[in-house]
Amino acid sequence: MHIRPFERRDTDPVIGLWQARGLARPWNDPLKDIERKLAVQPELFLVGELDGTIVATAMGGYDGHRGSVYYLAAAEAHAGSGFGAAILAELERRLTLMGCPKINLLVRGENEGVLKFYDRLGYERHDSLSLGRRLIAD
Secondary structure, three states: OEEEEOOHHHHHHHHHHHHHOOOOOOOOOHHHHHHHHHHOOHHHEEEEEEOOEEEEEEEEEEOOOOEEEEEEEEOHHHOOOOHHHHHHHHHHHHHHHOOOOOEEEOOOOOOHHHHHHHHHOOOOOOOOOOOOOOOOOO
């Protein structure tokens, strides 16, 4: 798998992957999420490509205090291949080069398979609640 920054031509396959892996939600427009990411730190929006097909994605950010990971996905056909771990490792590498000391990410509590994936990679579970407030109505 070749990891590279997202390009606009990747839009449809990336959204398709997110939908197939259950990351798309009705209240988040994936096109708007992509456009917003391309406006801020686009170098932290990565895709993994295998034989011309997008098989993994990761979107990251760094605010000067903590890094964040969003839209980490690997195609179901390649589950267990290490593609998810590889693209996350590349995102971690890029964040580290920016001076990022720690990464936070969100996983839905019922998603045990994904929680086990992060457990294997050394991520710690923290007992905290995620709060949010919409600033721009989509």
